[in-house]
């Protein structure tokens with residue numbers, strides 16, 4: 001399968017929301033790696049981090065990505081750290097086009113101000129973390145989109161245009 005659309009980017013970039021819109025518009029399946037991890041372990045992401053730590057979460061994330069299989073094309077919304085692992089990035093690349101939803105630290109702060117579901121955000125290191133990841137996201141992606149000033153529907157439209165749907 002190489003006609004999936006893979007959404008990557010920082011927490012709060014809108015991957016899940018845009019993924020839902022795209023999947024609906026295109027009649028694709030929607031795969032959300034975090035949702036799969038949560039249902040495999042029957043635990044919230046924040047509880048997995050709290051009880052077992054980040055390394056354990058990353059192992060689960062990798063297992064989920066390596067276990068993906070498709071009958072039909074899908075939109076894959078990836079957890080923000082998933083492509084930091086180059087094996088994960090290689091596998092995802094083979095499934096289709098990778099789109100990086102770019103977002104500024106200010107926007108992430110605004111969107112996630114009351115968010116308690118993302119353990120890595122609580123450490124108050126958003127701009128540092130974003131800076132260190134931007135290079136990787138940019139290297140891994142086929143296309144990137146600046147999303148700060150766009151609505152989710154506009155982002156989905158842009159992606160469809162980029163991919164000539």
Ligand code: S3P
Pocket residue numbers: 009010011012015016034045078079080081082117118119120
């Ligand atoms: C993470 C992002 C989260 C989730 C976990 C770790 C990250 O997903 O996978 O909290 O390392 O960026 P979202 O990007 O969907 O928030």
